[in-house]
Amino acid sequence: MTLVELLVALAVAMLLISSGIPGFTTLTRNNRLVASANALTGLLGEARSESVSQRRPVSVCGSSSGTACNAAWASGAVAFLDADADGVIDAGDTVLRQVSNPVPSVTVALTGPTTVRYTSMGWLAANSAGTFRFCDERGSGYARALLVSATGRVSAATDTDSPADGIVDDAGGTNVSCP
Numbered sequence: 690m691t692l693v694e695l696l697v698a699l700a701v702a703m704l705l706i707s708s709g710i711p712g713f714t715t716l717t718r719n720n721r722l723v724a725s726a727n728a729l730t731g732l733l734g735e736a737r738s739e740s741v742s743q744r745r746p747v748s749v750c751g752s753s754s755g756t757a758c759n760a761a762w763a764s765g766a767v768a769f770l771d772a773d774a775d776g777v778i779d780a781g782d783t784v785l786r787q788v789s790n791p792v793p794s795v796t797v798a799l800t801g802p803t804t805v806r807y808t809s810m811g812w813l814a815a816n817s818a819g820t821f822r823f824c825d826e827r828g829s830g831y832a833r834a835l836l837v838s839a840t841g842r843v844s845a846a847t848d849t850d851s852p853a854d855g856i857v858d859d860a861g862g863t864n865v866s867c868p
Contacts, residue, residue: 718827719831726821726833728790729821736785736807739768746807748769749766749804751764751797752764757778758777762798762821763790763793764789765790768784770783770785774808794826797822799819805819805837817837818839820835829856830856832857
């Protein structure tokens, strides 16, 4: 192989690599949003299951410490047996599980209530349904959302507009917005 052939091969390789990097970056960012949504989906599912198996109310709230509710969903969340069903971690409550947001660059916010509260039957307590929004620096066009229905079911939000605008919609059918 001559030096010219080696330089041509190297130039072609660099061209192929540089054309693939933007696509890989988008894939990585999308996976970060999905990882954050999956972590919270797992916690909500576990909380609902525990409420039924323990026959006691279970609440999930945003928490940066894992010991107190402070609506810091972007930092993490905590699920706890909520003895008095008030949505606040009190002395008589037992923390079941705490999760941190696996991707700090993803902002997480709950629209609607500040705490998701499951009854002893696994249904949501009154005024606990809401939409979790997951955003990164790219804005609303790439956002993900989780819908928590009154039955306690968690589902991924989709774009329900007609015609579709590429932005997922909350439970009310309006586009989620990122700060």
